Amino acid sequence: MDPRSLRPLARATLVAVLSTGLLVVAVGAGWLGPDVGRGDNFCEAARDAWVKQPANTFSNLGFVLAGLAIAWHAGKVALGGLATPYACLVVFLGPASAAMHATQSSLGGRLDLLSMYLVASFAAAYALMRWVRQGATFFWQLFLLFVAACELVGLYDGEVPVVTYSGNVAFAALLLVAITTEVRLWRRAASSGGPRTDLRWGSGAVGAILLAFAIWNATRSAWCDPHSLLQGHAAWHLLDAVSAYLLFRLWMSEVAGRER
Numbered sequence: 311m312d313p314r315s316l317r318p319l320a321r322a323t324l325v326a327v328l329s330t331g332l333l334v335v336a337v338g339a340g341w342l343g344p345d346v347g348r349g350d351n352f353c354e355a356a357r358d359a360w361v362k363q364p365a366n367t368f369s370n371l372g373f374v375l376a377g378l379a380i381a382w383h384a385g386k387v388a389l390g391g392l393a394t395p396y397a398c399l400v401v402f403l404g405p406a407s408a409a410m411h412a413t414q415s416s417l418g419g420r421l422d423l424l425s426m427y428l429v430a431s432f433a434a435a436y437a438l439m440r441w442v443r444q445g446a447t448f449f450w451q452l453f454l455l456f457v458a459a460c461e462l463v464g465l466y467d468g469e470v471p472v473v474t475y476s477g478n479v480a481f482a483a484l485l486l487v488a489i490t491t492e493v494r495l496w497r498r499a500a501s502s503g504g505p506r507t508d509l510r511w512g513s514g515a516v517g518a519i520l521l522a523f524a525i526w527n528a529t530r531s532a533w534c535d536p537h538s539l540l541q542g543h544a545a546w547h548l549l550d551a552v553s554a555y556l557l558f559r560l561w562m563s564e565v566a567g568r569e570r
Contacts, residue, residue: 322381346414347414353535365541383562427457430481437491438491509560522548
């Protein structure tokens with residue numbers, strides 16, 4: 311058995327410490343700007359405190375833990391050099407999303423959307439890279455293209471039905487590309503007899519994010535209790551963190567299939 315490298319975990323831990331520490335300083339010093347009510351449509355009432363929305367803020371620790379768990383696995387499965395970047399990206403989702411809920415600032419909102427663009431772009435680019443049988447250079451080109459496209463779509467500042475922001479539409483579209491491509495990859499591998507992903511991990515990832523979306527929508531209106539610490543958007547964060555972890559396990563299962 312090959313020894314496990316601790317470098318991915320060390321790098322993801324460094325990202326966690328630096329990004330979380332920088333967020334704490336930024337919130338305390340007011341670097342993210344004034345409270346403009348960004349994110350106040352997610353039910354939880356803003357407190358007159360250092361952290362405006364405590365449940366929606368601290369639930370983002372789920373992403374940090376998920377990223378560290380991914381980094382632990384990345385010590386054995388490199389995914390062509392992309393496992394550690396994905397682990398660090400998932401870790402970064404936590405402080406980036408927390409920036410909006412802690413401050414309700416405009417810059418915090420942009421960081422929150424950027425983190426969503428990054429993870430959805432990664433999932434779509436990694437699936438398409440494998441579909442066209444290209445390497446990491448192709449992945450990074452496609453990844454940056456997707457992030458830029460999301461930023462352009464996000465410039466539309468009108469309200470969008472159901473998902474609120476235009477950036478959420480771009481996020482959902484990239485996830486749909488990733489899901490569709492992963493299914494096509496599985497079918498291609500099945501027909502050729504090659505190594506396949508274990509779709510149970512993929513089904514879990516999709517199920518978690520669909521459940522998260524259902525809870526998020528239900529608790530924005532009828533089941534909304536603004537002053538409770540049990541918030542549907544906090545559940546969205548935790549279930550999305552689970553989904554990000556399960557997605558990595560899906561990719562791991564393909565590598566395990568090649569090694570058998």
